[in-house]
């Protein structure tokens with residue numbers, strides 16, 4: 001399987017935060033969801049991917065090309081949706097098109113007008129009068145009208161109502177019907193990933209904890225429920241983190257198989273949601289080898 005992106009030992013430090021020796025890859029032809037708590041390093045990683053930030057060390061290849069040597073050629077093949085509005089808001093879509101289209105050799109007006117119509121966006125109205133949902137649709141419109149192979153989005157569904165969110169996800173589905181396309185997007189809304197993501201990359205305090213197939217992840221991890229007297233210093237170490245109540249404990253394991261070997265039928269193991277995995281991982285440190 002080909003990788004569209006390879007991060008190799010990438011490091012970036014700010015005064016109070018570091019992306020620490022980050023290595024992961026993004027598979028061609030799939031949707032990868034990028035999750036992590038507030039401040040975990042998602043936007044920083046995406047900015048490094050877009051070459052908008054200078055890395056301290058390591059290297060990044062995109063389409064097999066070194067990012068620093070082939071910046072322009074790479075950008076031509078990427079569609080980027082940023083989480084903040086970065087367009088001049090006194091301009092209309094028609095005026096923006098005149099500025100943005102010449103930047104891309106492969107700009108496709110047929111595609112542009114197809115999506116403009118599909119998104120029901122007004123062409124001549126200044127964008128400052130647009131709702132948040134309309135602005136997001138417009139950002140997507142400009143990101144995909146040069147028919148990019150790889151689409152990167154920083155929280156495309158944040159702040160959108162459920163109907164708009166569903167529309168954005170439907171659009172991503174439509175794009176993915178072309179098996180050559182790849183999408184990488186960050187989100188806090190893990191249920192969106194249940195609908196669309198094939199792979200999940202999880203960042204926690206500047207470190208990548210895993211980058212795995214979603215289905216595989218949901219089989220390896222489990223929510224374990226049992227009686228508090230099963231817990232002692234040794235058994236507690238088997239869990240990512242534990243929540244104890246008067247009636248028993250609930251914990252996350254990252255190794256369902258090992259948990260079954262240790263506890264047998266004495267515990268109940270349920271399939272976790274991505275939200276469960278994020279919640280418990282933020283509470284504790286990983287104790288099992290991933």
Ligand SMILES: Nc1ncnc2c1ncn2[C@@H]1O[C@H](COP(=O)(O)OP(=O)(O)OP(=O)(O)O)[C@@H](O)[C@H]1O
Pocket residue numbers: 014015016017036037038039040041042043044045
């Ligand atoms: N230019 C910068 N200078 C100093 N610190 C920065 C800079 N950019 C980001 N940071 C810090 O790096 C950390 C990670 O920020 P980042 O925006 O990557 O997180 P995030 O996972 O995208 O968070 P969120 O989900 O809240 O958007 C934060 O503590 C942030 O304050």
